[in-house]
Each structure stands twice: as structure tokens, then as C-alpha cells.
Amino acid sequence: MNDMVTGVVLRGMTPADLPAVHLLEQVMFPDDAWSPQMLAEELAGQPGTRHYVVAEEPGGEIVGYAGLAAAGGQADVQTIGVRADRRGAGIGAALLTALIDEASRRNAEAVFLEVRADNPPARRLYERFGFFEVGVRKRYYQPADVDAVVMCRRLERRPVGFTRGNE
Ligand SMILES: CC(C)(COP(=O)(O)OP(=O)(O)OC[C@H]1O[C@@H](n2cnc3c(N)ncnc32)[C@H](O)[C@@H]1OP(=O)(O)O)[C@@H](O)C(=O)NCCC(=O)NCCS
Numbered sequence: 770m771n772d773m774v775t776g777v778v779l780r781g782m783t784p785a786d787l788p789a790v791h792l793l794e795q796v797m798f799p800d801d802a803w804s805p806q807m808l809a810e811e812l813a814g815q816p817g818t819r820h821y822v823v824a825e826e827p828g829g830e831i832v833g834y835a836g837l838a839a840a841g842g843q844a845d846v847q848t849i850g851v852r853a854d855r856r857g858a859g860i861g862a863a864l865l866t867a868l869i870d871e872a873s874r875r876n877a878e879a880v881f882l883e884v885r886a887d888n889p890p891a892r893r894l895y896e897r898f899g900f901f902e903v904g905v906r907k908r909y910y911q912p913a914d915v916d917a918v919v920m921c922r923r924l925e926r927r928p929v930g931f932t933r934g935n936e
Pocket residue numbers: 797849850851852855856857858859860861862863883884885888890891893894897
């Protein structure tokens with residue numbers, strides 16, 4: 770749980786959050802919003818290969834969410850979004866921090882993501898967090914015909930609970 774200046778807290782997403790999350794999804798990603806079924810399938814992957822968090826205001830309103838997929842030593846940011854009227858207050862940074870921390874806990878070697886080339890606010894956030902461009906999928910987003918920029922951040926592997934003896 771992450772208590773921020775705004776009073777917003779982060780907590781795990783549950784199926785009860787799906788209607789509110791889907792409403793936000795449609796507003797924030799009008800070109801390619803996930804369906805309720807897709808969101809439910811993602812959540813069904815918890816905790817095995819998925820980790821989803823919501824940012825909740827004191828009154829219980831959800832103002833952002835983010836999700837991670839992790840398997841085989843690699844993690845992917847599946848989605849991240851903050852309601853327009855709450856942007857620029859650090860909520861996106863808090864959500865991304867939660868995903869990166871989870872990827873570390875799961876011992877991932879790297880976190881990958883795809884971002885629309887025409888989305889400077891998101892690209893700035895990722896760069897601030899040490900993500901760098903590793904490739905471009907040309908015209909990936911259709912029908913908008915926009916490139917996807919693939920970004921990656923390597924993670925330190927942090928063995929917990931033992932230290933290596935003299936070898
Ligand atoms: C990308 C996105 C998630 C960022 O969320 P956010 O909550 O605005 O992110 P932050 O507040 O942490 O950072 C945004 C900016 O606010 C600034 N900021 C952060 N905390 C701040 C604070 N307490 N006071 C003032 N400014 C602050 C940051 O420096 C950053 O500035 P920058 O744009 O120059 O880099 C958000 O823009 C969004 O939801 N976009 C639509 C959906 C989307 O595109 N998702 C990404 C798909 S790949």
C-alpha cells in the first residue's frame with residue numbers, strides 16, 4: 770500500500786473493480802480499449818503471471834490502474850493509465866514503480882513495454898524510469914497507423930536471503 774501526497778492509495782485490482790476500470794479504459798484508450806472479457810482474463814492470470822493495481826481516492830473512486838505480465842524471467846507492462854484530471858500528480862509514477870517492484874520480486878531480468886510513438890507524456894515517464902528504446906514496430910496501431918516504440922529496462926537481480934560463500 771502506497772500512501773501518496775494526494776491521499777491516493779495503490780492496492781491490488783480485484784474483479785469487483787472491473788466495471789470502473791472498463792469505464793476508464795474506454796475513455797483513456799478510445800482507439801483500442803480492452804473489452805470487459807479481456808480485462809477479466811488478465812485478472813484471472815493473478816497471481817500466476819499477472820499483477821494488476823488500481824489507484825484509489827479516499828472516497829473509493831478509481832483514478833488509475835496498471836498491469837504487469839511476468840513469465841520466464843521477463844516482464845511486460847500490459848497497461849497503465851491515469852484519469853485525465855488526475856495526471857501530473859505522480860500517480861503514473863507510483864503505478865509504474867509498483868509494477869517494476871513486482872517485476873523485481875518475481876526475479877525478472879527486464880521489463881518491456883510498447884508505447885505509441887505519438888504519446889510523449891508516456892514516453893517521458895518511461896524514460897524517467899530508465900527505459901530505453903529497443904525497437905519500433907512500424908504502423909503497429911491501426912487504424913490510426915501509428916508506430917509502436919518498444920522500450921526496455923533491465924533489472925538488477927537481487928538474491929534475497931542468502932549470500933554467496935567463498936568460491
Ligand atoms: C502516461 C500517464 C499514465 C502518466 O500518468 P501521470 O499520473 O500523469 O504521471 P506522473 O504524474 O507521474 O508524471 C507526469 C508528469 O507530471 C510530473 N509530476 C509528477 N509528480 C508531480 C507532482 N507531484 N507535482 C507536479 N508535477 C508532477 C512529472 O514530472 C511528469 O512530467 P513530464 O510529463 O514532464 O515527464 C498518463 O499521461 C496517462 O494515463 N495517459 C493516457 C493513457 C496512456 O497513454 N497510457 C500509456 C500507454 S503506453
